[in-house]
Structure formats: structure tokens, C-alpha cells
Amino acid sequence: MHLEWRGRIVVDPELHHGEPCIRGTRIPVYVIVSSLADGMSEEELLEQYPQLTREDIRAALAYVAELLQHEMIIELSGQK
Numbered sequence: 319m320h321l322e323w324r325g326r327i328v329v330d331p332e333l334h335h336g337e338p339c340i341r342g343t344r345i346p347v348y349v350i351v352s353s354l355a356d357g358m359s360e361e362e363l364l365e366q367y368p369q370l371t372r373e374d375i376r377a378a379l380a381y382v383a384e385l386l387q388h389e390m391i392i393e394l395s396g397q398k
Contacts, residue, residue, distance in 0.1 A: 323384070326377035338381060340374045343367075350378040 328341045338347040345367055353363055354375075364370055 323377040323380040326374055327381045340370065340378065343369050343374075345370065345374075347378045347381055350375055351382050354379075 326341050327338050327347060329336055329338050333339055334344060334346050339345055340347070340350070350363065350370070353366075354360075358366070360372060360375055363375060364372070
């Protein structure tokens with residue numbers, strides 16, 4: 319089942335310089351995804367940002383997953 323993120327993610331030039339954020343908050347999507355990538359659990363993330371919901375976290379992940387479907391990742395020589 320595909321999660322519909324469009325109702326939860328907003329891009330507003332007046333909010334975090336237009337970075338995608340969770341609707342109704344100033345929490346950028348990248349903060350959620352990078353926190354999870356760094357090993358923070360969903361529970362820890364919810365404690366750190368009490369205005370978030372589990373659905374917000376899943377929407378952030380779905381948003382990034384959809385972006386990556388349309389991105390071409392190019393490995394630069396000499397960098398790993």
C-alpha cells in the first residue's frame with residue numbers, strides 16, 4: 319500500500335527557506351530522515367518532537383522514497 323504523503327508534507331518559501339516540512343510544524347523532512355538514519359528510533363523521535371505523529375514520520379519516508387524514484391544518483395570518481 320502506498321502512503322499518501324501530500325496531506326502531511328508542505329513546501330512553503332516562508333518556512334525553512336522552502337524545505338519540505340511536516341504540515342503545521344517547522345520540522346523539515348530531512349531532520350526526520352537523518353535522525354532515523356543516525357539510529358534514532360521512532361519512539362525517540364516522537365519524544366524529541368512531540369508535535370510529530372507516527373504518520374508524519376511515515377509520510378516523510380514516503381516523500382523521500384518518491385523523490386528517489388525520480389532522481390538519478392551519480393557516483394563521483396574517487397569518492398565513497
